[in-house]
Amino acid sequence: ADSTTLRIGHFLPVQSLTHSNLFVPLAEGLTAESGGRLEAKVYPGGSLGRNPAAQLQLVLDGVVDLAFLVQSYTPGQFPDNSLMELPLVMSGTREAALVHQRLFERGLLRGYDGVKVLGLGTTSAYGLHLNFPYASIDDLKGRKIRAATGIQSEIIEALGATPVGGIPVTQTAEALSRGVIDGTLLGWESMATFRVTPVTTHHVEIPLGFTPLMVAMNRAKYDALPDDLKAIVDSYSGEWIAERMSANYEIQGEKARKEAIDSGKNNVITLSDAERAQYRAALQPIIDKWVAGHPNGAALMQALDEEKARIEPAGRKG
Amino acid sequence: MDPLLVVGLGLAGMFLLIALHVPVGVAMGATGLVCFWLLDGDFNLAFSILKTETQGALSSLELAVIPLFLLMGGFATAAGMSTDLYRLAQSWLGHLRGGLALATIGACAGFGAVCGSSIATTATMTKVALPEMRARGYAARLAAGAIAGGGSLGMLIPPSILMVLYAILTEQSVLSMFAGAVVPGVLAVLLYMAAIAVHVRLFPAAAPRSERQPWRDRLQASARSWRVVALAFVVSAGIYGGAFTVSEAAAVGGALAFLFYLVGRGRSRASLLEVLGDTAGTTAMLFVVIIGASTMSYFVTISGAPGAIVDWIRDLGLPPLGVIAILAVMFVFLGSVFDTTAGMVITLPFVYPLILELGYDPIWWGLVMIVLIEVGMITPPIGLNVFVLHGMAPDLPLGEIFRGIVPFLIADILRLVLLILFPQLVLWLPGLLGLGSYY
Amino acid sequence: MTPPRNADSPAAGPPGLRLYTATVTAARLLSWLAVLVLLAASLAISLDVTLRYLFASPIHGLEDIVALIVTIAVAACFPAAFALRTNITVRMLGKALGPAAAMRLELFGQTVGFVFILLVAWQLVVHVGDMAGRVTFILGLPVQWAWQVAAGLAIIAAAVQAVVVFVHLTAAVTGRPLPAAAALHGE
Numbered sequence: 032a033d034s035t036t037l038r039i040g041h042f043l044p045v046q047s048l049t050h051s052n053l054f055v056p057l058a059e060g061l062t063a064e065s066g067g068r069l070e071a072k073v074y075p076g077g078s079l080g081r082n083p084a085a086q087l088q089l090v091l092d093g094v095v096d097l098a099f100l101v102q103s104y105t106p107g108q109f110p111d112n113s114l115m116e117l118p119l120v121m122s123g124t125r126e127a128a129l130v131h132q133r134l135f136e137r138g139l140l141r142g143y144d145g146v147k148v149l150g151l152g153t154t155s156a157y158g159l160h161l162n163f164p165y166a167s168i169d170d171l172k173g174r175k176i177r178a179a180t181g182i183q184s185e186i187i188e189a190l191g192a193t194p195v196g197g198i199p200v201t202q203t204a205e206a207l208s209r210g211v212i213d214g215t216l217l218g219w220e221s222m223a224t225f226r227v228t229p230v231t232t233h234h235v236e237i238p239l240g241f242t243p244l245m246v247a248m249n250r251a252k253y254d255a256l257p258d259d260l261k262a263i264v265d266s267y268s269g270e271w272i273a274e275r276m277s278a279n280y281e282i283q284g285e286k287a288r289k290e291a292i293d294s295g296k297n298n299v300i301t302l303s304d305a306e307r308a309q310y311r312a313a314l315q316p317i318i319d320k321w322v323a324g325h326p327n328g329a330a331l332m333q334a335l336d337e338e339k340a341r342i343e344p345a346g347r348k349g
Numbered sequence: 350m351d352p353l354l355v356v357g358l359g360l361a362g363m364f365l366l367i368a369l370h371v372p373v374g375v376a377m378g379a380t381g382l383v384c385f386w387l388l389d390g391d392f393n394l395a396f397s398i399l400k401t402e403t404q405g406a407l408s409s410l411e412l413a414v415i416p417l418f419l420l421m422g423g424f425a426t427a428a429g430m431s432t433d434l435y436r437l438a439q440s441w442l443g444h445l446r447g448g449l450a451l452a453t454i455g456a457c458a459g460f461g462a463v464c465g466s467s468i469a470t471t472a473t474m475t476k477v478a479l480p481e482m483r484a485r486g487y488a489a490r491l492a493a494g495a496i497a498g499g500g501s502l503g504m505l506i507p508p509s510i511l512m513v514l515y516a517i518l519t520e521q522s523v524l525s526m527f528a529g530a531v532v533p534g535v536l537a538v539l540l541y542m543a544a545i546a547v548h549v550r551l552f553p554a555a556a557p558r559s560e561r562q563p564w565r566d567r568l569q570a571s572a573r574s575w576r577v578v579a580l581a582f583v584v585s586a587g588i589y590g591g592a593f594t595v596s597e598a599a600a601v602g603g604a605l606a607f608l609f610y611l612v613g614r615g616r617s618r619a620s621l622l623e624v625l626g627d628t629a630g631t632t633a634m635l636f637v638v639i640i641g642a643s644t645m646s647y648f649v650t651i652s653g654a655p656g657a658i659v660d661w662i663r664d665l666g667l668p669p670l671g672v673i674a675i676l677a678v679m680f681v682f683l684g685s686v687f688d689t690t691a692g693m694v695i696t697l698p699f700v701y702p703l704i705l706e707l708g709y710d711p712i713w714w715g716l717v718m719i720v721l722i723e724v725g726m727i728t729p730p731i732g733l734n735v736f737v738l739h740g741m742a743p744d745l746p747l748g749e750i751f752r753g754i755v756p757f758l759i760a761d762i763l764r765l766v767l768l769i770l771f772p773q774l775v776l777w778l779p780g781l782l783g784l785g786s787y788y
Numbered sequence: 789m790t791p792p793r794n795a796d797s798p799a800a801g802p803p804g805l806r807l808y809t810a811t812v813t814a815a816r817l818l819s820w821l822a823v824l825v826l827l828a829a830s831l832a833i834s835l836d837v838t839l840r841y842l843f844a845s846p847i848h849g850l851e852d853i854v855a856l857i858v859t860i861a862v863a864a865c866f867p868a869a870f871a872l873r874t875n876i877t878v879r880m881l882g883k884a885l886g887p888a889a890a891m892r893l894e895l896f897g898q899t900v901g902f903v904f905i906l907l908v909a910w911q912l913v914v915h916v917g918d919m920a921g922r923v924t925f926i927l928g929l930p931v932q933w934a935w936q937v938a939a940g941l942a943i944i945a946a947a948v949q950a951v952v953v954f955v956h957l958t959a960a961v962t963g964r965p966l967p968a969a970a971a972l973h974g975e
């Protein structure tokens with residue numbers, strides 16, 4: 032038996048597109064193209080480790096050979112990634128995913144040394160989802176909005192609302208329906224996954240940041256592969272993953288957004304240029320503060336702008 | 350090696366260790382580590398699972414609810430609230446045979462409405478209800494059965510940690526799960542009460558009858574139990590009225606019970622230290638079991654046994670009800686071996702698609718499965734609820750507790766049959782509230 | 789707090805009983821502190837919830853601090869649980885086979901328990917290394933120190949369990965059983 036087993040673990044549901052349209056094709060592709068010399072098997076739904084925050088450690092230790100990581104669950108580990116969480120810096124999922132991937136390839140992102148990074152991406156953009164009528168930015172004053180990270184906390188404060196921490200995304204719908212909080216920052220796909228849409232009424236579409244994501248492989252496992260198998264793994268890496276991941280989130284996000292609009296109970300609000308300018312005025316200090324306060328802030332922001340300008344239209348790959 | 354054989358050998362080893370006086374959580378953890386090592390071949394890897402699960406348990410905000418709810422139960426008891434509650438129960442129900450056992454079920458249901466875990470409910474009610482029933486001459490068997498059975502209401506009556514987890518893993522609505530659980534929860538309470546009524550009719554000596562209390566005493570007892578009502582009211586009104594989340598409710602309940610204790614007559618250094626010590630002991634005991642059980646789940650997953658079992662069931666070509674019957678037996682067994690969360694997480698990726706394939710409603714299946722796993726928690730050979738009870742009241746022999754479970758088990762089976770034959774019992778309320786399931 | 793009833797007559801208990809009793813006392817003291825800290829956290833959360841509900845101004849980042857406190861406090865409960873042998877254990881076989889066999893079975897069970905908690909302690913020490921540079925979600929406070937404390941507490945629990953194994957060994961060798969846990973509770 033000179034075949035190598037690859038355990039691919041993730042904590043997402045079997046029904047998610049990320050499972051069926053990223054991890055399953057990845058496993059099937061690796062197994063088929065290696066003629067069975069790689070035996071890749073997907074362990075979905077957290078059956079090999081259900082704690083989202085432990086996924087990095089599971090792949091570092093080798094309990095799973097490949098894992099799906101939400102980097103913001105391990106704050107401090109990827110100190111440069113808060114760049115992706117900044118508001119109004121990037122606008123689309125594909126743009127954010129490719130920028131993330133290419134900034135890494137340029138060697139600008141720290142904290143990735145322990146693992147073999149297969150590919151990077153992001154969730155879709157975080158918008159504002161509220162359970163009270165929204166007419167203008169002033170309506171946010173004094174409202175309680177869920178914050179999951181330090182930057183989200185700053186964003187909410189800058190908008191004149193009160194950040195409320197300590198509510199896991201899984202309890203967000205419950206907290207909203209009972210009025211513990213009045214709103215949350217979330218991407219559309221999470222609005223559907225965690226059933227937040229039915230308990231919110233007004234949705235302000237403005238990109239308040241992206242959560243960085245990664246598919247990582249155990250480094251020793253990768254290094255031990257013969258060159259031809261490494262090449263097969265490589266062909267399923269990098270932008271293959273970034274494109275597929277962002278396409279999945281775009282499909283899921285668009286579906287969730289359409290469901291909200293079709294429900295007739297949800298008001299999806301598109302802002303005018305003047306209104307966007309109000310958000311820009313309120314939030315620009317957060318971006319400036321990050322650039323000034325981050326050790327490599329200016330260089331990272333410049334690289335981000337360069338990569339943004341270089342993004343080709345979709346459909347090139349994947 | 351055949352995955353079923355591997356898992357079978359692993360489970361046999363675990364039972365052997367437990368029989369040889371190895372603590373249950375330790376036996377599970379040890380079995381998990383050794384079997385993972387044997388299957389995978391990497392020694393250090395097996396240990397790293399212990400690391401992941403230990404640190405995961407110690408940093409889990411969901412599990413942090415456990416000591417806080419224990420603290421609430423401890424201070425409520427030390428403040429004399431349990432005595433109040435049982436005086437109340439005695440005054441209204443005591444003249445019925447089995448009145449305090451009936452009240453225990455009611456109290457478990459009430460506590461279940463603020464607590465998301467059946468183990469925490471069992472632990473708290475053991476402290477609150479067991480001394481009262483025994484002091485009033487109830488047979489140990491009936492008292493223990495009512496607590497272990499009633500404790501399962503902690504997970505069956507919303508809020509429930511397990512329902513939240515199921516909803517997330519299957520992309521269903523948590524609110525639909527909670528709404529769907531209401532009718533089965535009420536059904537559980539009624540059937541448990543019926544079980545007690547039948548039991549005490551057959552065995553009148555199990556529950557001594559007391560005199561019917563005059564109305565004056567009843568009203569006095571009711572007035573005296575205002576603290577319990579206030580505590581329950583603040584906690585549930587807080588959750589449902591939007592003041593705080595379920596996790597925060599545990600903290601608020603603990604703090605409030607502490608304040609009641611502080612201004613009440615039960616206050617003393619000895620009783621304070623007892624509450625602190627009991628909370629610590631029970632917390633560590635539960636965490637050892639959780640760490641052990643979740644360590645074990647890895648080896649079951651990589652053995653491939655859950656997938657093999659589902660493939661086998663699918664290949665039998667049975668009608669849908671036949672498949673559900675086989676799954677039912679499987680889940681009762683699972684619930685008896687694993688902690689509920691681990692049992693569900695391991696099997697869901699394989700079982701869930703099968704359920705959808707058969708055309709069943711995912712909310713319905715989620716609740717049936719949770720009932721099944723909870724039944725496993727009170728049946729031999731391993732029933733965690735029963736062990737918690739036995740751990741806190743070691744003078745109650747395990748065999749006696751398991752015998753006491755029998756009437757409640759019959760009620761459970763009856764309820765399961767009803768839920769399986771009449772899915773409307775689950776689906777009616779979510780439908781009424783406009784909450785559906787998603788396919 | 790009171791010493792076991794038979795502490796003054798060593799012939800009644802196994803050698804090492806005094807060491808064991810002292811261990812129990814120390815571990816219980818630690819667990820009381822741990823739960824007091826949890827109680828303080830409950831009070832802080834209640835205050836936070838009240839401020840949020842009434843004035844929409846919660847305590848900023850409290851959940852970060854609570855998360856660290858809970859980790860340490862739960863770990864500090866372990867030594868007492870091991871010292872008092874409150875872990876869920878099925879002792880049917882020992883009852884069936886008689887006191888001498890029960891003492892040997894108990895020695896075996898407690899020894900496996902020692903190996904387990906030793907492994908847990910070792911893995912938590914490894915975990916401390918994993919946590920280098922990690923911070924909390926909202927406030928960005930360092931978290932490694934909390935895991936150092938938790939690992940230290942697990943080491944203490946392992947040391948406590950070593951004493952438990954030792955006293956079970958002397959009990960099995962001399963045939964003098966340990967007093968019941970209730971006696972050590974001082975109840």
Ligand code: NA
Binds near residue numbers: 462464503
């Ligand atoms: Na409950």
Ligand code: NA
Binds near residue numbers: 684685686726729731
């Ligand atoms: Na069982």
